[in-house]
Amino acid sequence: MKMQRRQDRHQVGPVLRFIRKIVHFFRRYSRWSNKGFVAVLLLAVFLSMGLVLLFESFNGMPLAIHKSNTFSQEETKKNQEAKKQDEETSARIMAHGDLLYHDIIYMSAKKEDGSYDFHENFEYVTPWLKQADLAIGDFEGTINKDHYLAGYPLFNAPAQVMDAIKDAGYHVLDLAHNHILDSQIEGVISTADAIEKAGITPIGVYTHEARDKAPLVIKEVNGIKVALLAYSYGFNGIEQNLSQEDYNRYLSDLNEEKMKAEIERAEKEADITIIMPQMGVEYRIEPTEEQKALYHKMIDWGADIIFGGHPHVVEPSETVEKDGDKKLIIYSMGNFISNQRIETMTGVENAKWTERGVLMDVTLKKKAGKTSIETAQAHPTWVNRTPKGTFSPEGYPLYHYQTYILEDFIEGGKHRDLLDAATKERIDIAYKEMNEHVGLKW
Numbered sequence: 001m002k003m004q005r006r007q008d009r010h011q012v013g014p015v016l017r018f019i020r021k022i023v024h025f026f027r028r029y030s031r032w033s034n035k036g037f038v039a040v041l042l043l044a045v046f047l048s049m050g051l052v053l054l055f056e057s058f059n060g061m062p063l064a065i066h067k068s069n070t071f072s073q074e075e076t077k078k079n080q081e082a083k084k085q086d087e088e089t090s091a092r093i094m095a096h097g098d099l100l101y102h103d104i105i106y107m108s109a110k111k112e113d114g115s116y117d118f119h120e121n122f123e124y125v126t127p128w129l130k131q132a133d134l135a136i137g138d139f140e141g142t143i144n145k146d147h148y149l150a151g152y153p154l155f156n157a158p159a160q161v162m163d164a165i166k167d168a169g170y171h172v173l174d175l176a177h178n179h180i181l182d183s184q185i186e187g188v189i190s191t192a193d194a195i196e197k198a199g200i201t202p203i204g205v206y207t208h209e210a211r212d213k214a215p216l217v218i219k220e221v222n223g224i225k226v227a228l229l230a231y232s233y234g235f236n237g238i239e240q241n242l243s244q245e246d247y248n249r250y251l252s253d254l255n256e257e258k259m260k261a262e263i264e265r266a267e268k269e270a271d272i273t274i275i276m277p278q279m280g281v282e283y284r285i286e287p288t289e290e291q292k293a294l295y296h297k298m299i300d301w302g303a304d305i306i307f308g309g310h311p312h313v314v315e316p317s318e319t320v321e322k323d324g325d326k327k328l329i330i331y332s333m334g335n336f337i338s339n340q341r342i343e344t345m346t347g348v349e350n351a352k353w354t355e356r357g358v359l360m361d362v363t364l365k366k367k368a369g370k371t372s373i374e375t376a377q378a379h380p381t382w383v384n385r386t387p388k389g390t391f392s393p394e395g396y397p398l399y400h401y402q403t404y405i406l407e408d409f410i411e412g413g414k415h416r417d418l419l420d421a422a423t424k425e426r427i428d429i430a431y432k433e434m435n436e437h438v439g440l441k442w
Contacts, residue, residue: 176204
């Protein structure tokens with residue numbers, strides 16, 4: 001047995017014999033010639049390279065190339081970010097006041113087959129809105145197919161109105177106004193839904209998440225993040241029929257604590273913050289002291305632009321300097337489409353102002369991470385109403401309603417020749433008085 005174990009120890013495998021020979025070889029290094037030493041060194045280098053290549057093949061990508069690519073990608077990313085910071089970008093924003101669909105407007109839009117077509121309202125507006133990177137309107141009323149149509153004192157328009165609004169080029173519609181509950185809480189939901197189905201974003205109501213949980217509406221326009229917030233002073237008393245839970249969940253009011261928190265949050269998350277508040281006195285062409293105080297607070301909280309509404313007439317603009325930057329306030333943008341005018345507002349002192357409005361036109365600039373208002377204009381608008389020569393089933397005369405951007409209709413404007421003498425005079429006066437009244441000199 002002892003003899004067998006000794007034999008087993010001597011019967012080693014080929015691998016072990018090879019290792020023993022290598023160990024014996026290196027033990028005799030003192031006897032190597034110079035040539036031998038160099039040969040061994042070269043062999044060691046080749047073996048090392050082989051092991052590296054073997055490792056790389058197992059990892060599926062050459063190590064050296066991987067390191068090079070990683071470095072290159074990081075450098076490219078840094079260069080792109082730096083270039084992006086240095087690049088100057090701009091965005092053009094347009095906004096206006098009330099789209100107010102009185103009953104005679106939707107009656108006039110009704111076709112023989114019972115459907116509605118409102119496209120002619122925007123015939124002369126669309127070329128302007130299409131130039132905007134972000135076009136904003138104020139939809140004053142509701143769209144609720146399960147509620148009766150109404151155009152005063154409650155407002156509920158036919159659903160087809162959204163076809164024309166979509167085609168005109170709008171991106172955002174403000175729903176924070178005193179008529180948003182005119183067809184109950186269901187109307188809030190259905191109006192927002194109709195707007196969203198048209199590919200437009202509603203602001204000023206919260207139909208997905210509650211107000212205190214909803215994300216801010218932020219539109220990224222040409223690399224500029226624009227936050228949009230909207231608020232209403234009240235809801236014509238209809239809110240008294242709501243539970244406090246529903247009121248807090250769906251509606252956006254002028255609660256200063258909530259507004260301050262939302263505007264401060266917008267300033268952190270966006271480059272520019274636009275506020276669309278609804279307050280003031282109807283048909284008053286000057287803002288109240290309450291409007292002035294609150295809108296200035298909004299600027300202090302972080303707002304950059306305030307597009308005011310509610311009075312149904314235009315109120316002046318104001319520029320405010322904060323931290324070396326100019327901020328813009330227009331206290332009311334007036335009506336953009338409605339049946340309010342000299343002929344219908346008898347007994348109202350400022351009746352002629354109800355048929356006038358402004359299309360605000362603001363250019364933003366962003367460079368080196370800083371965003372500012374580059375230009376601001378207020379284009380006077382006017383609603384033209386001409387008889388169709390037909391009548392509704394109820395016996396009311398029907399009309400063509402079209403909003404004019406007055407620069408196209410004053411002397412030298414491209415549509416001047418479409419007007420009769422009386423309309424020319426009316427438009428010329430409106431254009432002059434509006435520019436003086438708004439007083440926007442940016």
